Amino acid sequence: MPDPALRAQVTDQHLRDWYRERDLLPDGIETVIGAGSSLHATVDRIMRETGLDGVPAIDR
Structure with missing residues (x-):
């Protein structure tokens, strides 16, 4: 659980200032899955x- 005192200091403006659209790691090690990808297609791709x-499924 986050520290309530620290959490109270983080404002919406802080979050807007920190956010960078498409802020990906270098060297192309991330994959962007578009918002239009269905859940099934996303899971299949991952x-x-x-x-x-x-990998065989585990029967629980």
Whole structure:
């Protein structure tokens, strides 16, 4: 849980000042998934790009 005193100091203006649209890490190590991507398509893409689509499911 965040410190309430610190949290009270962070204003909407602070957040607006810190925000940078498309502020990606260098060297292209991030992937931007567009807002138009469906949940199913997003999960499929993450599973495929991380190699998790080849890992057997765990039956719990």
